[in-house]
Amino acid sequence: MPDGNAEAYLAAAPDGAPAPGVLFVIDAIGLRPRIEEMADRIASWGYTVLAPNVFYRDGRAADVAPKADLREPGNREAFMGEAMQRVRGLTPELIARDLPAYLSALRSRPEVSGDEVGATGYCMGARIAIRAAGADPGVVAVGGWHGGGLVTDEPDSPHLAIATARATFAFGHASNDGSMPPEAVTALGEAIDAAGLTVANEVFPGPHGYSMSDTSMYDEESAERHFDSLRALLDSTLRG
Template sequence: MNAIQGTAVDIPTADGTADAYLAHPADGDPHPTVLLYMDAFGLRPRLTSMADRLAEHGYTVLVPNLFYRHGRTPVVELPEFIDPGARPEIFERIGPIMQALTPELAMRDAGAYLSWLAERPEAAAGPVALTGYCMGARLALLTAGTYPDRVAAAAGFHGGRLATDAPDSPHLVADNITAELYFGHADEDPSLPVEQIERLEEALTKAGVRHRCEVYPGAHHGFTQADTASYDRAADERHWDALLDLLKRTF
């Protein structure tokens, strides 16, 4: 494993400044880059630890605060252990912030993140990989279709609303995607019912996208997040195996 360095950074965007976390091997060399899209609970120690783990495997990892328009991290104060069932007010605060991040705004931001990474000495030249969690899985899919020349691979885990009936549903970008995709779906996830799983699979297959979509039995929405009540250790380790395998094939 590589010794790593993690730092707080600021990224200029068309709408302000996004605070973010950057992790990379501490050897001074450029490394293949991963843009990590957060879940709704935001940039916090669990996500920085995930970035560190990827950096230990030889990657430069950027985790932006996607909610920067509403303030710097922490945008919403969270308990050390997050149980929305016991604390419904958490989603009452986060919900409107999530809804304000429209696909148009998110993809404008994605362009800023990708441009910033392209100028960083820690980042190797060439396309990047993406990994996203919950809402971040949706953004990973959208980014792969919006910036196909900049994305070599994208993964999404326990994503919701990936293939809806809406005119801006993420699965509709499938025809533009050139990256290889992997999705690990939560088995017990009301935000991604079976019909959406099937619709996503059909869209990716029809578009000729290299992909694999797997349902993790018994796993709930949020299964990778160890600081939440949804955490599933076995499903989380399966996620790491799948993600690292995708990155290894990509880079």
């Protein structure tokens, strides 16, 4: 990486043959067993999945991982105060420095076939996945799940990166998420329409973080719906 070394979890397709690559952008809680479990599931569909520790500047994955069970009352809220400091420190400028290295590492793996790849992002990772598509036309599929702050009034709002993207998008916003209100969902869809790109811009029932079974925000129905939507996106773009 430009500023050090980043750990990553790699999940290969089950038959061992080279497969289309997918960049898995983690949530604010970090690289941990739940992320590995999700990456393994995506890989089982016939993909090679790379999930880097995007907080590598703050320490190794084990250093920043939660020590308490985030399914227990109050623990997630207590941990998120610390986690959000790392999120705020990961500025758009740093993300722009890091994304080429992540994508290069993914494409260089012998387990990956071809230069066209997908990206799937969770919570703040959805913002990074959008920026990946805006910066690299070889990112041809982007999934964003319970993403927060995808549309802002700032000049570097993530949704503005869509103007230079060439990807197909699928979003599963959380119905109970103040960081992505209905007007932001609408604006996101309008930006993708204006770019002439295809999008599934849906709202799933449940709270921000619904896909993370190791936290109190988990919603099984929406988590499974996200997997179905993501698989359809990847199959239709990376497998034609």
